Amino acid sequence: MKKKLPTTTTICFWLFFLAANFSLVAQEPPNIIWIMAEDMSTDLACYGMPDVRTPNLDKLASEGARFENCFVTNPICSPSRSSMMVGVHQVKTNTHHHRSNREVPLSAPYRPFTQLLREAGYTTILGNHSVRGKGRKTDVNFKHQKVGPWDGKTQFGLFDKYDEFSADDGPFFAQIQLNVTHRGDWWEEVSQQSPDRHDPASVTLPDYFADHPVIRADWARYLDQIEYMDREVGMIRQELADKGLADNTIILFIGDNGRCNIRGKGYLHDSGLRIPFLMYDPRDTRATVREEVVSATDITATILDLAGAEMPDYLTGQSVLNDKFDRDYVYAARDLWDEILEDSKGVTSGRWKYIRNDKPKIPFDAGHAYLEFYRPAVHIMRSLRETGKLDQDELFFFAPRKPDEELYDLKNDPLELVNLAQDKTYRSKLRRLRKITRRFDRKMRPVDDTYEPTHPTSRDVLVYIKTTHPDIYQRMLQGEEVGFHKALLMYKKSQE
Ligand SMILES: [Ca+2]
Numbered sequence: 001m002k003k004k005l006p007t008t009t010t011i012c013f014w015l016f017f018l019a020a021n022f023s024l025v026a027q028e029p030p031n032i033i034w035i036m037a038e039d040m041s042t043d044l045a046c047y048g049m050p051d052v053r054t055p056n057l058d059k060l061a062s063e064g065a066r067f068e069n070c071f072v073t074n075p076i077c078s079p080s081r082s083s084m085m086v087g088v089h090q091v092k093t094n095t096h097h098h099r100s101n102r103e104v105p106l107s108a109p110y111r112p113f114t115q116l117l118r119e120a121g122y123t124t125i126l127g128n129h130s131v132r133g134k135g136r137k138t139d140v141n142f143k144h145q146k147v148g149p150w151d152g153k154t155q156f157g158l159f160d161k162y163d164e165f166s167a168d169d170g171p172f173f174a175q176i177q178l179n180v181t182h183r184g185d186w187w188e189e190v191s192q193q194s195p196d197r198h199d200p201a202s203v204t205l206p207d208y209f210a211d212h213p214v215i216r217a218d219w220a221r222y223l224d225q226i227e228y229m230d231r232e233v234g235m236i237r238q239e240l241a242d243k244g245l246a247d248n249t250i251i252l253f254i255g256d257n258g259r260c261n262i263r264g265k266g267y268l269h270d271s272g273l274r275i276p277f278l279m280y281d282p283r284d285t286r287a288t289v290r291e292e293v294v295s296a297t298d299i300t301a302t303i304l305d306l307a308g309a310e311m312p313d314y315l316t317g318q319s320v321l322n323d324k325f326d327r328d329y330v331y332a333a334r335d336l337w338d339e340i341l342e343d344s345k346g347v348t349s350g351r352w353k354y355i356r357n358d359k360p361k362i363p364f365d366a367g368h369a370y371l372e373f374y375r376p377a378v379h380i381m382r383s384l385r386e387t388g389k390l391d392q393d394e395l396f397f398f399a400p401r402k403p404d405e406e407l408y409d410l411k412n413d414p415l416e417l418v419n420l421a422q423d424k425t426y427r428s429k430l431r432r433l434r435k436i437t438r439r440f441d442r443k444m445r446p447v448d449d450t451y452e453p454t455h456p457t458s459r460d461v462l463v464y465i466k467t468t469h470p471d472i473y474q475r476m477l478q479g480e481e482v483g484f485h486k487a488l489l490m491y492k493k494s495q496e
Helices: 008-027 055-062 077-086 113-119 187-192 213-242 296-307 369-374 376-386 392-398 424-443 457-468 470-477 484-494
Strands: 031-037 065-071 123-126 145-147 157-159 172-178 249-255 274-280 288-295 330-337 340-348 352-357 405-409
Touching: 031 213, 031 296, 055 213, 055 249, 055 274, 065 296, 077 113, 077 296, 113 123, 113 172, 113 296, 123 157, 172 213, 187 213, 213 249, 213 376, 249 296, 274 296, 288 296, 288 330, 340 424, 352 424, 369 376, 369 457, 369 484, 376 392, 376 470, 405 424, 457 470, 457 484
Parallel strands: 031 172, 031 249, 065 288, 123 172, 145 157
Antiparallel strands: 065 274, 249 274, 330 340, 340 352, 352 405
16 A cells, blocks of 8 residues: 655644644743732631632632731831742841832842843833733832842843733733732722722621721721722733743742731731732642742742742742742841831741731830821720720730730630730740740841831921821821821922
């Protein structure tokens, strides 16, 4: 029988088949998108948060890994982001004071991890055209520009470009900030436009909040912002699908620090430190729940690992993909925040939490000017305290001084309402965690001591509002968010 020669159609088919497979190979390594929602505790339905509906993030969690015990290394934006941008604890790199050292280059040998990704062939992208405010926040405490080349001496660019990713970028890394959950003048509008606005009367407040209509309304608005943020995650995934990139793009989702309310952002309690961390890899979509304690710096290391990039010895983070991943504690620090120069350190194992307050005379409610604009619950609960209407759990935040030490059993007391530091039953636990914290203090000692904080305008704005617009200040005391940005514009105009 005469052997049949391949037809042109067959040859074309095989050429197409080979080309398609070659392009699959050429697509390796994967694209990586790191989504950071602002000022979020683990306030998602997939973490058991009541009342909130987050279908897009729940879906992401159901197709990947959900980390139960992930913590940032500082409960405020810029120190937390500084540690993640380098993969090294912010105290060690002297980037631990919020909004400081903005003209000081990173000390050698530290480099932004985006530079390591670039060297591994990645295009690095900041923001996304479809999200609110375009998601371009960087906010790190060393000399930097958002976009441009980086050599650490004369050039300080962190990313290659803004907002747009496509298959032409080769492997790309995109970091996208979702800022709607950050306190801002947009909250009321976002709530009003919500397709299914939360009813303040039916929301569930954490136990340490006073049950008051203003606090309920504020909490309901926060839940509305979370749902808006969840829809943005859905839009990013849709864009990946539309561009044919969904099968080769890993998505990591976190919060950059805890929720913007009392005991949250700014404090070493879980509501400030514990963040959601979801990791979706289209190559393995089995749902897993991981319970080991993870630091935000480990996420940086994991991304370098996923990209096949250099992982310098100086990293204090480790890749969670490594079989030898070995972390017992996250070491966390609270230092400068605007005009409040705090000094608290602590460790958490996910199961236990130890906090050492080195400046106990500074109360939790420290009169921080910026918070006067953005914490309705603080104003309401201060006035309830004056009339003796706060219970013991609610009073904790308003005590005239902080405890010297705090110890919490996070399993049996997830809201950290019972400080065990004075309880003799836990004396050996306390001693051990105290010692481990001191060990971290030594290990993370800052590489240098340059201290150049940025002047916090919020303090001037508060004085201005109190003295020239007492009517507005009275509204703030009633729990109204008059809008810091509006107040800032009024102040600036008064200075012209
Ligand atoms: Ca933040």
